[in-house]
Amino acid sequence: MGLKATLSQPLARYIVRRYARWQHRPETTQRELLTKLTATAAGTAFGRAHELGSVRTPADLARQVPVRDYEALKPWFDRTQAGEADVLWPGRPLYLAKTSGTTSGTKYIPITKDSIPNHIDGARDALLYYIYRTGRSRFLDGKLIFLSGSPALEMHHGIRTGRLSGIANHHVPAYLRRNQLPSYETNIIKDWETKLERIVDETLGQKMTLISGIPPWVQMYFDRLTARTGRPIKDIFPDFNLFVYGGVNFEPYRAKLFESIGRPVDSIELFPASEGFLAFQDEPGNPGLLLLLNSGIFYEFIPAERFFEPDAPRLTIADVELDRNYAVVLTSNAGLWAYSIGDTVRFVSLRPYRVVVTGRIKHFLSAFGEHVIGEEVEQALREVMAQTPEVEVTEFTVAPLVSDDPATPSRHEWLVEFARPPHDPAAFAAALDNALRRRNTYYDDLRRGNILVPLLLTPLPTGAFQRYMKSMGRLGGQNKVPRLGNDRKVAEGLITDDKRNSK
Template sequence: MGIKSALSRPLAAYVARQYARWQQDPVGTQQQVLRELLRQGARTSFGRDHDLGAARTAQDLAARVPVRDYEGLKPYFERLKTGEANVLWPGKPLYLAKTSGTTSGAKYIPITEDSIPNHINGARDALLHYVHRTGKSHFLDGKLIFLSGSPALESVGGIHTGRLSGIANHHVPAYLRRNQLPSYQTNIIEDWEQKLDCIVDETLHQPMTLISGIPPWVQMYFDRIVQRAGRPVGEVFPQFDLFVYGGVNFEPYRKKLFETIGRPVDSIELFPASEGFLAFQDEPGNPGLLLLLDAGIFYEFIPAERFFESNPPRLTIAEVELDQQYAVVLNSNAGLWGYSLGDTVRFTQKYPFRVVVTGRIKHFLSAFGEHVIGEEVEQALREAMRQHPEAEVVEFTVAPRVSDDPAVLSRHEWLIEFAHPPRSLVTFAEALDAGLRQRNVYYDDLLAGNILAPLLLTPLPVGAFQRYMKSQGKLGGQNKVPRLSNDRKLAEGLA
C-alpha cells in the first residue's frame, strides 16, 4: 500500500463523520444555510433590489425572489463581466464558468471564494466516501484521468474565465498532481479528436487506476484504446478498477462500456454542474445520490408538472415526497438566487435525502400532450435491451414525427445508433413502445385512442451522433445529446 492510499483512510473516516453530523438534522442544516445566504446577500445590489435584508424564511425568499433561469438573471451576470463588485454576492467572483447556452450563446456562471470549495470538495468527498465504505484506496497510488475541457483560462472583466472542468483542474490537490493525466499541453488542445489521440498516446502504457468523465466521451476514449491495443480496456489497464461519471444517465451506456472494459469495475456517480456540485453516490450499489445540504446551497423544488405555472409551489427539503418529479431551484453562495437549474430529480430516500437525476425540465416530448420525460424513455430503452441482450446502444434521441396526411397518424421517432443491432428491429420497437406505454399513461391513452401510431425506429449508422456533434462544434468535453425534443432539428441533422 502506497503512502497516499494509507493516508486517505483516516481522512475518509473524518470526512464521513463530518457528513454524518449534518445528516442528523438536514432540515435544520438547510435553514442555517439559508440564514447565512440571506445575511450575505443583503449586502449586494441584488439583495437591495429584492429586499433580502428583511427576509428570514424560505417563504420570505419565495415572496421576494422569482424563479428565473440564466436569461432572467442575465442583467446581473452582465454586470459581473464588466468587473463590478457586490452584484450578486459580496466582492467579485473568483471565476466565471463559461458554458454553452441554447438561447443566448455562452453563459457565464459565477464561482466565488465561498462557492469554490463546493466544486472541489464534492468530487474529493465522493472518492473519500468510496474509500470509507469499501476500504479500497489503492487507486490513489496509480494514474488518474478526468476527460474534461481545456484548463486554459481567459480574462473577462478581470476575472479568470473558462470551462468548469478546466477551472477545477487548477485546484487538484498537489499530492495528486503527479498522478494526474493527461498533461497540461494535451489538455488544452481544443480539437476533441486530436486531443483524444494525444490522451491515448499518454495513457496507453500507464498504470491507470481511475478513469472519469461523461460516459459517451469515455466510450470514445475506450474505443480508441481498443483500436490501438487490440485488447479490452481491462487488459490494457489491469489496475483500472474505479470509473467515476456524471452528467448523463449511465444506464444506456452501461452495457457497451463494460463490454469494452471486459470485466467488472466499481463506479461512482456524481451530480456536478457549473452552478454547483449537488450530489454524489455515497453508498456503492445504491443508485440514490446523497444531496449535499451543507455546501452553501439552499434548495427549492418545484413539482415538474407545475413548473410552467405562473406561480408554482416552491418546496423545501422538508416538504418533498418520494418518487415525485421535481425541478431544482438553487440559491447559493455563488450568488445564484431563485435560479432554475434546468434539471429534474426524483427522491429515492429521505433522512438522508438521496435523489436520482431524471432529465431536463425543458427536454421533454409533448408534441401531442404526452409530456414524456427523459427518465421514461431511458427506462423503456433499458427494458427493451433486457429483452434483447444482443443489442448494444451507442446513443439515441426521440423526436415527434407529425403527419401532414389526415389518413396517416403522427408518432414518435426513435433515432438509435447501435453498436450491435437487435436481431429484430420490429420486436425491439414493440418493446420500446410497450415500455413507454407502461411508464406514461398519457402516451398509452394516445396510442389506445388511435391518436398516435406506434413509434418509428430509425437505426443510424455508426458514428452518426459523433458526426452531428462535431458539425455543431460540440464534440467532446461536457456536451451532451438531448434525449428528447419537440421539434425535428436534431432528428433532421442526424438524417
C-alpha cells in the same frame, strides 16, 4: 499500500463523521444556510433590490425573489461579467464558468471564492466516501485520468473564464497532481479528436487505476485504445478498478462500456453542474445520490408538472415526497438566487436525502400532450435491451413526427445508433413502444385513442452522433446530446448529416 492510499483511510472516516453532523439535522441546516446567504448578500445590488436583509424563511425568499433561469437573470450576470463588484455576491467572482445554453447562447455562471469549495470538495468527498464504504484506496497510488474540457482560461473583463471542468482542474489537490493525466499540454488541445489521440499516447503503458468522465466520451477513449492495441481495456489497464462519471444517465451506456472493459469495475456517480456540485453516490450499489445540504446551496423543489404555472409551489427538503419528479431551484454562495438549473430529480430516500437525476425540465417530449421525460425513455430502452441481449446502443434521441395528413398519423421517432443492432428491428420497436406506454399513462392514452401510432425506429450508422456533435462544434468535454425535444432540430440535423455522409 502506498502512502496516499494509507493516509486516505483516516481522512475518509473524518469526512463521513463531519457529514453525519448535518445529516442528523438536515432541515435546520438548510434554514441556517439560507439565513447566512441572505445576510451576506443583503448589501449587494441584488440584495438591496430584493430586500434580502429581511428574508428569514423560505416563504420570505419565495415572496421576494421569483424563480428565474439564466435568461431572466442575465441583466444581473451581465453587470458581473462587465467587472462590476457587489452585484449578486460581495466582491467579484473568482471565475466565470462558460457553458452552452439552449436559449441564451453561451452562459457565464459566476464561481466565487466562497463557492469554489463546493465544486472541489464535493468530488473529493465522493472518493473518500467510496474509500470509507469499501476500504479500497489503492487506486490513489496509480494514475488517474479526468477526461475534461481545457484548463486554459481566458480573461473576461478581468475575471478568469473557462469550462467548469477546466477550472476544477486547477484545484486538483497537490498530492494527486503527480498522478494526474493527461498532461497540461495535451489537455489544452482544443480539437477533441486530436486531443484524444494524444491522451491515448500518454496513457498507454501507464498504471491507470481511476478513469473519470462523461460516459460517451469515455467510450470514445476506450474505442481508440482498443483500435490502437487490439485488446480490451482490462488487458490494457489491468489495475483499472474505479470509474467515476456524471452528466448523463449511465444506463444506456453501461453494457457497451463494460463490454469494452471486459470485466466489472466499481463506479461512482456524481451530480455536478456549472451552478454547483449537488450530490454524489455515497453507497456503492445504491443508485441514490446524497444531496449536499451543507455546501453553500439552499434548495427549492417545484413539482415538474407544475413548473410552468405562475403559482407553482416552491418546496424545501422538509416538504418533498418520494418518487415524485421535481425541478431543482438553487440559491447559493455563487450569487445565484432562486435559479432554475433546468434539471429534474426524484427523491428515493428522505433519511438521508438521496435523489436520482431524471432529466431536464426543457428536455421533455410533449408535442401531443404526453409529457414524456428522459428517465422514462431511458428506462424503456434499458428494459427492451435486457430482453434482447444481442443489442448494444451507442447513443439515441427521441423527437416528434407531427403529421397534417390523416393517412399518416403522428408518432414518436427514435433515432438510434446501434453498436450491435437487433435481429428483428420491428419487434424491438414494438417492445420499446409498449415499454413507454407502461411508464407514461398520457402516452398510453394517446396510443389507445389512435392519436399516435406506434413509434418509428430509425437506425443511424456508426459515428452519426459524433459527426453531428462535431458539426455543431460540441464534440467531447462536457457536451451531451439531448435525449428528448419538442422540435426536430436535433433529429433533422442527424438525418441530414447521415444523408450527406452516405453520398
